[in-house]
Amino acid sequence: MNRLVTRLSVDSPTRYVGTAVLALGVQSGLALAYLAVTDAGLASPRTLAIPFVWITVAAVGVRHADRPESGRAVLALAGVVGAGYALVLGWLTGAVGLSSGAVTGFDVVLLPPWWGPMVRYDGPLVSLFLFPYRVVGYATLAYLVSVAVRDVAEYGPSAGVGGLIAIGSCAGCALPVVAAVGSALGGAGFGLGTASAAAGGTYLLATVAYVLSVAVLTVRPTIRRT
Template sequence: MSGFAVRSSLESPSELARTAVLALGAQSALALVYLVVTDAGLAAPRTLAISFIWVTAAVVGVHHADRPDSGRAVLALAGLVGVGYGLVLGWLTGSIGASSGAAMGLDVVLLPPWWGPMVRYDGTVLSLFVFPYQAFGYAALAYLVSLAVRDVAAYGTSAGVGGLIALGSCASCALPVVAAVASALGGAGLGLGTAPAAGDTYLLATGAYVISVGVLTVRPTLG
């Protein structure tokens, strides 16, 4: 009778908690430096918590995820899949898009820590709209997806179940961000020193993101 199994090499909850605490400490120190050397301000606690949760989940997931042994060909394929996945997420959320052609150039907005410095760029081909915490989080997801691809090569197709579950979770983590980013760009937009609103869309995206990281870190298999 088949069922779900998880990585037996995953560390204990205390080890995961230790990594999370260290990550929060490092983020707090970097945020303090950022506030001292720039004119950025703070935001509501809920707004700050969203960015800290994303970065902390990313650090814990990447640090504790199991890394199967893989040959160069598998590493190359897994890397390509991971990068492609990250680019698709960026496109879905509006972080990467086609050039609008309206205001060419680079703009850096000093939003609160981990929301800023937010980078906006509009070139001849592509445009970018990047919050640091989202860029960090999507990079972590891309890496974890590449590990799921290596699982399939090492353990067979049953090892890809966790990746499929997480891909579904990430669709739900990306779509709320689309609405939130569209809202932030509408009306007056994001001006220098303003803080983005942390509405229900960002909270939903954060919950789905944490689930996705958790599944991709544990990566359950059928067996």
């Protein structure tokens, strides 16, 4: 008799905790060094916590995600899909966009740790507003989506269930963040007020959706018929 079986790729909880503690330690050391050698200031605890959550979750996801064996063709396809997903998220959140048409240039803004150094670039074709923690987060999602694509190639379409759930949740969370990014980047000075504004409800919503997305993409539930 055929029945449906759900498979989860889950490590021991102690291994997840160990990776998280190590990631937090490294981030804290780098943040202290950043504050020591720059004029960047601090912000509210909630504002400071958001990047640490993103980067820590990214480290846990990348370290503990199962990696199926794949041929070169599958790896290439998975890489293209993952990169495309990251670009879509970047576009939706305003991190990547068309040039504003103003004077082109490149500069670095010293926001609080992991909000900064924020890179701004406005070129002839594209504009970039890159917060370090979001670069890490989107790169992580791109990688995990590419691994989910490899799952589909290895186990069949049913393996995409977890990936579809995660992609839907994180893509959905990006929409309200567009307004927050636009508001923050439109403020004067790009100083501490920018990071404070970013700690509003939309950024907290985005953080929750991001954590859920990485969690689902890391354990990647697959449904098989046996």
